[in-house]
Amino acid sequence: xxxxxxPQAVILREGEDAVINCSSSKALYSVHxxxxxxxxxxxxxxxxxKGGEQKGHEKISASFNEKKQQSxxxxxxxxLSYSGTYFCGTGSSNxxxxxxxxxxxxxxx
Amino acid sequence: GAGVSQSxxxxxxxxxxxxxxxxxxxxxxxxxxxxxxxxxxxxxFLIYFQGNSAPDKSGLPSDRFSAERTGESVSTLTIQxxxxxxxxxxxxxxxWQGGNSNEQFFGPGTRLTVL
Numbered sequence: 001x002x003x004x005x006x007p008q009a010v011i012l013r014e015g016e017d018a019v020i021n022c023s024s025s026k027a028l029y030s031v032h033x034x035x036x037x038x039x040x041x042x043x044x045x046x047x048x049x050k051g052g053e054q055k056g057h058e059k060i061s062a063s064f065n066e067k068k069q070q071s072x073x074x075x076x077x078x079x080l081s082y083s084g085t086y087f088c089g090t091g092s093s094n095x096x097x098x099x100x101x102x103x104x105x106x107x108x109x
Numbered sequence: 110g111a112g113v114s115q116s117x118x119x120x121x122x123x124x125x126x127x128x129x130x131x132x133x134x135x136x137x138x139x140x141x142x143x144x145x146x147x148x149x150x151x152x153x154f155l156i157y158f159q160g161n162s163a164p165d166k167s168g169l170p171s172d173r174f175s176a177e178r179t180g181e182s183v184s185t186l187t188i189q190x191x192x193x194x195x196x197x198x199x200x201x202x203x204x205w206q207g208g209n210s211n212e213q214f215f216g217p218g219t220r221l222t223v224l
Contacts, residue, residue: 002151029209030209030210032209032212032213034215040217041200041215041216041218042152042200042215044213044214047210047212049210087151091209092209093209093210094208095165095209096154096157096165096167096209097142097209097213098154099144099152099153099154100151101150101151102150102151
């Protein structure tokens with residue numbers, strides 16, 4: 001089943017924070033996060049493999065709540081370069097990833 | 110290291126024609142994926158190759174779609190008797206190995222337009 005992402009779209013001013021959620025109706029083995037800028041290929045952000053695992057890269061971090069079957073991506077002190085569509089992908093160890101419909105993030109000055 | 114490459118970058122074809130899309134994965138990557146992305150939409154899984162295992166074709170939308178992979182290198186996605194609904198960007202990705210524990214590296218995509 002396709003994971004559900006929320007919100008569908010969000011507009012931020014530079015420096016503001018945002019949270020993007022990804023929920024699945026199935027037990028999760030892994031959650032992938034990717035960002036796609038307009039007209040470009042998706043670019044990897046991070047993978048979370050364990051329940052409760054948190055990862056971070058600069059001012060972007062994510063958590064994985066295995067029990068709740070959801071993951072959240074946190075963007076703090078957003079920059080213009082954060083604009084794009086964020087996709088989460090979920091899957092088990094032996095099934096292909098299923099990606100959500102994406103969350104469109106626009107950061108304005 | 111070059112990244113994942115795809116060709117052609119753009120393809121315009123007439124309804125009913127066959128098309129072939131090519132993907133060159135990163136050298137050494139055993140897993141290869143094909144996705145379809147319609148305008149403004151998410152990534153729709155099509156097919157997955159992992160080493161010498163039988164491919165996972167569960168995402169192919171119809172029997173007009175097929176894909177092959179030569180060993181652990183080039184893959185070709187073929188769409189027969191194209192329809193206007195096939196218009197989309199077709200993305201290929203590869204990863205060091207399958208199992209969803211490794212990041213996927215995406216190619217730039219092939220934009221297919223069926224007139």
